[in-house]
Amino acid sequence: MSVSLPPPRKQRRIILAVVGICAAPIAASYLLYYVWKPAGGLTYGQLLETRPVPAFRQVTLDGKAADLGQLKGKWLLAMVDDGSCNVACLDALHALRQIRIAQGKEMGRLERVWFLTGTAAPSAEALARADGARLFRAQDPVPLPGDQTGGYYLIDPLGNQVVRYPRSADPVKVIKEIGKFLKNNENLG
Template sequence: MSGSNSSAPGSGAVPDSPLNFSVHSLPSPDLADGQRRTAAGRLRMLLVLAVCAAPVIASYVTYFVIRPEGRTNYSELITPGRPIPAELGLRTLGGEPVAAAALRDQWLIVVVGDAACDKTCEDHLYLQRQIREALGREKERVDKLWLVTDAGTPRPEVMRAISIGTPAAVLRVSRERLSAWLAPAQGQALAQHIYLVDPMGLWMMRVPPNPDAAKLKRDIEKLLRASASWDQPGRPAR
């Protein structure tokens, strides 16, 4: 019996002919689909943030835009509120870094000034203390903050004054970084105002220069009433 033929019968193939291979490219990723997914994720995140902020916005609108019973605010409402920058560069007077998030969870009455603390600065710090004390049982929802905008050392007599009762927090920050968050009215300097910041870290009111104590107290009382439904007890008063 003769040896077998390796070619299939009737194939007509030439045994020594080379084999041909077709090379097909792999399908490329769908970049457009990935971009759509990213955009959808960002939209969902924004919707969640909007839902969380809705009670806050509604309370401010009720008290300071709709103005029920003809009431008006003395301080200037900042809309939209400006969130505290994560990279504000806060430090203690001793130079230790402080996270911006540490300023959240309490209402803040903010005074701005350099370490020398001129008469305007002293007046603001005194008013800050007096108004907080005048809030009665609601004062525990409010903290006092002095932002020092230079590298100087505050005078001992000023530090003693702001330590009476519940001490004010004192932090150092550069004017340049602070200007990304707080801003004066046109024609005014940053230190001419007192600033009100809500527990979410939003700067939302700017007090006029040479503030009227009674009118400012009324503004803060309205803020505390407006936020009563969502403002939870925050960090302990210092």
């Protein structure tokens, strides 16, 4: 019994088709990765270089030593401002409170922190707006990037800086974005 082979030209086409089918996904992946780079997820806030917030000296309002290690396992919404707290500071304190409350059942995973700079004591109105936030007086400069009094920061449960939001940010967009962070990182704090 003899097996008849297709003509050489047809054999060549079959081999080239098989090689092309196998090589196409690899070629497509290189093109997509190196030529048509995907835009990726866009964040509303300014993404920061993910690195731990360096240690710095801080105390509670009653003078006891404090550090962010006490809050490991919680997402932190942190702001830095002077104890005299002007109108923009009061508005930021209110916004942080609303952002936390808007997280619903996830709000227990989110803690608010106010790093006080300077020696001024917070006013009664500022303390009322901070309602439930942790207040720490920074003894050293707070090592967070950017204009600290012009924004607030999201710090992950491992102590890494994640995002900076300007104080003029749309609270609805910030609420949605932080909700996504909490949802997508359920096992992280």
